[in-house]
Amino acid sequence: MKLTRLVPTDQGFRPLVIRNYTLADIPQLIDIQRECFPPPFPSELWWNEEQLTNHVTIFPAGALCAEIDGQLVGSMTAVRTMFDPDQPENWATATDQGYIKGAFHPQGNALYVVDISVRPGWRKAGIGRALMEAMYATVVHLGVERLVGGGRLPGYHHYQDQLSAREYIDQVLAGKIADPVITFLLKCGRTPLALVPDYLEDDESGNYGLLMEWRNPFLQT
Structure with a gap:
């Protein structure tokens, strides 16, 4: 995949390129993780070279990056897998700890968001x-049923003494609380499926994740 669109910046609209990332992009991809997930997020959960190599070699269609003026400014990774909505898994199981090898299914019915x-x-x-829309296009291109993945609840720790995780999500869905991740995913068209405890080791989220999906509109009946 490669597409170009204009995005607003302080210097006016500039070209953004969405493309599949390659082995040569690995240093910048790790640097993005370092910027995006500072402590208290566990540094051992940042991408490592083996994981990124697997993404490129096992399922390159799910390895997307965003580039402006030759610099990577974002990335999104998904793995093709067999998904059962009645048996939601945590991030480690669903993505093979981010290595994707054990999760990949060449005839899978879904793309699962790794990051x-x-x-x-x-x-x-x-x-x-832009990255999310490009991955939706990948879902349609491959003819799979859905894009699915768990969203962190990074705003939950501010309310953890007052609300259960379920109550927190209900408040976000009601528009009374804006969560940095869940609200963004909702605005991108993702729909909640299940609240998963012990989804990811993440103090801000109370270790919860909200499993969310986007269904392929060309396969709906």
Whole structure:
């Protein structure tokens, strides 16, 4: 995949390129993780070279990056897998700890989001939405049923003493609380499926993740 669109910046609209990332992009991809997930997020959950190599070699269609003026400003990774909505899994099981090898199914019915990251300085320019839309296009191109993945709840720790995780999500869905991740995913067209405990080791989210999907509109009956 390769597509170009214009995005707003302080210097006016500039070309954004969405393309499949390659082995040569690995240093910049790891740098993006470092910027996007500072402590208390566990540094061992940042991408490593073996994981990124697997993404490129096992399922390159699901390895997308966003580039402006030769610099990577974001990335999104998904793996083709067999998904059962009645048996939601945590991130480690669904993605083979981010290595994807054990999760990949060449005839899978879904693309499972492994990660989406945008450099903090570029988060108001629509980079994340552009990556998400490109992955939706990949879902349609491959003819799979849906894009699915768990969203972090990074705002939950502010309310953890007052609300259960379910109550927190209900407040987000009611528009009374804006969560940095869940609200963004809702605006991108994702629909909640299930709240998954112990989804990811993440103190801000209370270790919860909200499983969300986008269904292929060409396969709906």
